[in-house]
Amino acid sequence: MSDYFMNTYHRLPVTFTHGGGTYLFDGNGKRYLDFTSGIGVNCLGHAYPALVQAVSEQTAKCIHVSNYFQSAVTERFAQKLVEACSGAGMKRVFLGNSGAEANECAFKIARKYSLKKYGSGRYTIVTLRGSFHGRTITTLSATGQDRFHEEFGPFTEGFTYVPAGDIPALDRALDNTVAGLLIEAVQGENGVHLQDQAYIEAAARFCTERDILLMFDEIQCGVGRTGSFLACEGFGTVKPDVVTLAKALSGGIPAGAALAGERAADTLTIGDHGSTFGGNLLAAAAGLVVLETVNNAAFLREITRKGEKIRESIRSWNKPNIRDIRGKGLMIGIDITQDAWDVLEKALEKGLLLLAAGAKTLRFLPPYTIRDEEIESGLQILQEIV
Numbered sequence: 001m002s003d004y005f006m007n008t009y010h011r012l013p014v015t016f017t018h019g020g021g022t023y024l025f026d027g028n029g030k031r032y033l034d035f036t037s038g039i040g041v042n043c044l045g046h047a048y049p050a051l052v053q054a055v056s057e058q059t060a061k062c063i064h065v066s067n068y069f070q071s072a073v074t075e076r077f078a079q080k081l082v083e084a085c086s087g088a089g090m091k092r093v094f095l096g097n098s099g100a101e102a103n104e105c106a107f108k109i110a111r112k113y114s115l116k117k118y119g120s121g122r123y124t125i126v127t128l129r130g131s132f133h134g135r136t137i138t139t140l141s142a143t144g145q146d147r148f149h150e151e152f153g154p155f156t157e158g159f160t161y162v163p164a165g166d167i168p169a170l171d172r173a174l175d176n177t178v179a180g181l182l183i184e185a186v187q188g189e190n191g192v193h194l195q196d197q198a199y200i201e202a203a204a205r206f207c208t209e210r211d212i213l214l215m216f217d218e219i220q221c222g223v224g225r226t227g228s229f230l231a232c233e234g235f236g237t238v239k240p241d242v243v244t245l246a247k248a249l250s251g252g253i254p255a256g257a258a259l260a261g262e263r264a265a266d267t268l269t270i271g272d273h274g275s276t277f278g279g280n281l282l283a284a285a286a287g288l289v290v291l292e293t294v295n296n297a298a299f300l301r302e303i304t305r306k307g308e309k310i311r312e313s314i315r316s317w318n319k320p321n322i323r324d325i326r327g328k329g330l331m332i333g334i335d336i337t338q339d340a341w342d343v344l345e346k347a348l349e350k351g352l353l354l355l356a357a358g359a360k361t362l363r364f365l366p367p368y369t370i371r372d373e374e375i376e377s378g379l380q381i382l383q384e385i386v
């Protein structure tokens, strides 16, 4: 293991050389079934032919032009992305490179929207306990978990947290100092927790009544992961003002996006925001392949079916070591009685890649393209370990 990196990651003892579909291969030719997709990034699996072709062709033409010029491929990507999110009311997008950046853009939108309409002093962003919104100082501020707030202060001010599911607490928190409410439609890092329908409906009602921007962090759960293009579409008529995306957005090329609906689409204007690499041509070319593949009713139905197959299969084991299994589509959390990293290491030895989401929670974020027989062989390995 390299001494040259800062020691920020718990890295498992394997070095991959290449991949194909749902498999990754190490230098000894051993293959591993990938139930992680990076961390929900390689949503079309590894070396997906159309993605390889689009990125290769774009690389040969032009990798980057700055946002001071126009780019047909980036314009097409923005159009297709906004169209894919139009069911949730999205009208415009700002393109960046990562999830944290997308959330930073969302906070700027909420603060400026409020400042312009109501003047100063109304800048608070409310988030949920147990949330994860990124690793920059401001997105750590937004993250509602105390363990992230120990060593890096002072943090950006203007963030408060409410317990998920508690409607009266939310009602109290959304007072006249609040500009925006940011919610992960499905909490990912904290163990795959779905939001309650009645809670989201109440949140939407409060936000509409009080002109507070309702914002969904769909960096992990968006782009088809839960079986609808946006996870918030699962809440029916609830219409957010802002949605943030990243991870799966360009299938492995770094990309992030903050989308805004009618109320906030025109809040940011020239000079307000920018990103040198944001909307770069490789991410746009790759993102177009992801959108063309994923934003398709039959493809999305398959994500739902495969997710249900996994959950039903694990439930049928009736293992006492498995305390709960939950999730939506191909975003799955499993509470176990064993140490999660211990299971990850054992699974790795047997050729299965898994994620943890908490000390005793396993998380699956497999590629959407995973095949039924791959699901079965991965689950068989897991069954032997738990």
Ligand SMILES: *Cc1c(COP(=O)(O)O)cnc(C)c1O
Pocket (backbone or CB within 6 Å): 097, 098, 099, 100, 101, 132, 133, 134, 135, 184, 188, 189, 217, 218, 219, 220, 221, 246, 247
């Ligand atoms: C991963 C993640 C982020 C941060 O994304 P980065 O690309 O690592 O900055 C923010 N929110 C959620 C819900 C995430 O899963």
